Amino acid sequence: MSRGFVVPSPQGTVLNLRVSPGARRTSIEGAYGEDALKLRVAAPPVEGRANAEAERYLARLLGVASSDICVVRGASSRNKAVLIRGAAPEEVREILSEHLQ
DSSP: OOOOEEEEEEEEEEEEEEEEESSSSOEEEEEETTTEEEEEEOSSSSTTHHHOOOOOOHHHHHHHOOGGEEEEEETTTEEEEEEEOOOOOOHHHHHHHOOOO
16 A cells, blocks of 8 residues: 655654755656655755755755755655654645646
């Protein structure tokens, strides 16, 4: 059974991502299978720049502070789990659904 890309967590919500660094612009590209969201980032995959750009973009998109978002799994991988502290999964799904059409 699929868990989906938005997963509840005791601290908030975990968002499963497939990140492609080095894009022309940072954007959500849609679903990546059933368990992840495809995110292109306009930063190279060196010295944590792609992770930082992903965190900044998601904070802006979701309307939360940058300090409330952090990569909790997959820091050196394309497959990442990002924790959004204090955000309800329903809120995250609703905001993301507007960008997935």
